[in-house]
Amino acid sequence: MRTVGLFSGIGGLELGLERAGASTELLCEYWGPAAAVLRKRFDVEVVGDIRELGAIPAVDVVTAGFPCTDLSQVGRTAGIDGSESGLVREAFRLIEQTPPRWVVLENVPNMLSLKGGAAMAFIVDWFEERGWNWAYRTVDSQHFGLRQRRRRVLLVASRTEDPRGVLFTDEAGLPTTRRSHSAYGFYWTEGNRGVGWGDGVTPTLKGGSKLGIASPPAVWRVGAEAGRAITRPSVRAGERLQGFRAGWTDLGAKDGIRWKMVGNAVSVPVATWIGRGLAEPRSPVDAARRPLDVGRRWPAAASSVSGVREEWSLSERPLAMRPQQTLARLLTDHGADPLSLNATRGFTTRLVASNLRRRSDFVDDLRAHIEHMSSV
Structure with a gap:
């Protein structure tokens, strides 16, 4: 498969597709630091502003992890007409000029509900008006061998193929048992209405806070000594x-x-799974489905083939890949720093004052961390 990557970021989609056997022909990324990574890691031309890109080469796959800035819950929530998320129209302009066999889009689940799901309606209407089939599915990166909970919507479209044979061919179902873990992730920036708790995983890595400040999550390592029990992953661990x-x-x-x-990237193993489906589409699993009427709330998975829209009952866990290492081991191998005194103190104050459920030993370790950091 020959591919073109639009809004490529640091190349998560493209790297995943290459691991599935694809070759990258062209990359497009506006932000300078990310474009520098692409030039270093991929031996292809990297162009800048998509608005100035006149055409793309004829390829098998065009990917577009278009900006989530106007669609994310932590973004501006301006919707699909926002100045950044609305740039998906530029991708459509290029796709219409030189249609590939497949199109792959990626974005946040909030696009299914923000402003009544206007973003998803705009996207699928664009494809249907031009005779394309489409399917989308919400998946979670933690089920692809990663120690991060990251829910994303993946949409695959084609004029000639059935995209259900890419996204709907695997279904592991949600796990029925709950395991204990040696480490738990949480958002130290929260604590009033939620903490983003993750059993053995971190919550979703973010590109930054509303103030534009990078805010990697924190991790509680159960039983670790004071000063090492409450930490923030290094950026190498984030990668x-x-x-x-x-x-x-x-x-x-x-x-x-x-x-x-890193926070804005597409999880590489998820892209590899997509790439394998694009290379060898298979029959969809036998899952419950029903007609999807226009105006109904967008479900977690749906499709339109030959103009027939259907809602599919599929989980966010197509695969049941086990991570190669625990979250605690990942931090040991790739680095973590103690959460600062002020950050820990502020989070603990908010958490204790809230009505949120929390483990007593977690609060004990937070207080021990505050005492330790106060003494160093």
Whole structure:
């Protein structure tokens, strides 16, 4: 498969597709630091502003992890008409000029509900009006061998193929048993209405806070000594949490810039799964489905083939890949720093004052961490 990547970021989609046997022909990325990573890691032309890209080469696959800035819950929520998320129209312009066999789009699940799901309606209407088949599915990166909980919507479209044979061919179902873990992830920036708790995984890595400040999550390592029990992953650990090799973004940029690149990336193993489906589409699984009427709330998975829209009952766990290492081991191998005194103190104050459920030993370790950090 020959591919073109639009809004490529640091190349998560493209790297995953290459691991499935694809070759990359062209990359497009506007942000300078991310474009520098692409030039270092891929031996292809990297162009900048998609609005200035006149055409793309004829290829099998065009990918577009278009900006989530206007669609994310932590973004501006302007919707598909926002100045950044609305740039998906530029991708459509290029696709219409030189149609590939497959199109792959990726974005946040909030696009299914924000403003009544206007973003998804706009996207699928664009494809249907031009005779394309489409299917989308919400999946979670933690089920692809990563120690990060990251829910994303993946949409595959084609004029000639059945995209259900890419996205709906695997179904592991949600796990029925709950296991204990040696480490738990949480958002230290929260604590009033939620903590983003993750059993053996971190919560979703973010490109940055509403103030544009990188805010990697924290991890509680059960039983660790004071000063090591409450930590923030290093950016190298963050790269591994997304499926890149450690050091993928290490080209001299500050850690805050690197965290933004990593937080905005597509998880590599998820893209590899997509790539294998594109290379060898199979029959969809036998799952419950029903007609999807226009105006109904967008479900977690749906399709339209030959103009027939259907809602599919599928989980966010197509695969049941086990991570090769625990979250605690990942931090040991790739680095973590103690959460700062002020960050820990602020989070603990908010958590204790809230009505949120929490483990007593977690609060004990937070207080021990505060005492330790106060003494160093």
